[in-house]
Amino acid sequence: MGLFDKLFGRKKEQSVQQQPVQKTTTAPVTPAAPKEDLLKIGIVVGSVREERNAAAVSKWMYDFANKRNDTTVQYELVDLEDYNLPLLGSEFAEPDAEGQIKAWSQKMASYDGYIFVTPEYNHATGGALKNALDYLKPEVENKPAGFVGYGSLGGARAHENLRLIFGELGVADVRTAVTFSLMSDFENMSEFKPADYHAGNADQMLDQLLSWSRAFKKLRK
Ligand SMILES: Cc1cc2nc3c(=O)[nH]c(=O)nc-3n(C[C@H](O)[C@H](O)[C@H](O)COP(=O)(O)O)c2cc1C
Numbered sequence: 001m002g003l004f005d006k007l008f009g010r011k012k013e014q015s016v017q018q019q020p021v022q023k024t025t026t027a028p029v030t031p032a033a034p035k036e037d038l039l040k041i042g043i044v045v046g047s048v049r050e051e052r053n054a055a056a057v058s059k060w061m062y063d064f065a066n067k068r069n070d071t072t073v074q075y076e077l078v079d080l081e082d083y084n085l086p087l088l089g090s091e092f093a094e095p096d097a098e099g100q101i102k103a104w105s106q107k108m109a110s111y112d113g114y115i116f117v118t119p120e121y122n123h124a125t126g127g128a129l130k131n132a133l134d135y136l137k138p139e140v141e142n143k144p145a146g147f148v149g150y151g152s153l154g155g156a157r158a159h160e161n162l163r164l165i166f167g168e169l170g171v172a173d174v175r176t177a178v179t180f181s182l183m184s185d186f187e188n189m190s191e192f193k194p195a196d197y198h199a200g201n202a203d204q205m206l207d208q209l210l211s212w213s214r215a216f217k218k219l220r221k
Pocket residue numbers: 006007008009047048049051052053054055119120121122123124150151152153154155
């Protein structure tokens with residue numbers, strides 16, 4: 001498979017394994033935590049492309065977050081693939097489109113903060129994630145978000161693109177982002193093998209996200 005095929009998502013060889021995202025995964029929560037102190041953080045799997053790298057990167061982020069043993073924090077994976085959202089404004093092709101839109105809205109409204117795992121397509125975030133975000137505003141307003149990206153430059157341009165979008169949605173994006181390189185954190189641009197040094201950034205991003213999630217929760221009361 002050539003470089004172009006790898007970058008633009010043509011089928012991988014059979015030997016490369018796609019890591020499925022475990023559906024609706026939640027971390028164990030400290031039982032003593034009063035309900036009002038509990039922070040719920042959604043980790044959004046931001047690509048629906050067949051053979052997507054988003055699945056492995058999101059799983060890494062979920063496992064990393066849970067290993068920190070943050071008390072009174074519950075992390076959950078939210079997979080765009082589970083929602084089958086129509087293009088905003090288009091005629092509904094699927095019979096349950098309205099139900100899917102409602103489920104997406106309610107799920108996103110249930111969180112105190114977010115981690116968006118985003119690919120970089122044409123120096124921006126992917127169309128599927130942009131479309132999904134276009135359905136939201138009150139659900140995410142006055143809540144913080146952190147980014148995890150991957151691409152030839154670590155998905156940095158997708159992060160910056162999301163920061164513009166979040167300015168309009170009233171989402172407070174934290175400074176530190178996790179940026180995986182398609183060249184050095186993946187084998188053949190498809191098998192996720194992250195370098196150890198990303199742990200420092202991931203910790204910093206989570207520290208910022210959790211402190212803002214607590215502060216914004218008070219603000220929304
Ligand atoms: C339409 C398209 C455009 C892309 N543009 C870029 C780009 O501008 N910058 C970049 O770093 N990677 C780019 N890529 C490569 C993707 O970052 C890479 O395929 C990544 O694995 C996509 O995420 P996914 O596998 O989770 O869908 C592009 C891929 C596609 C399919």
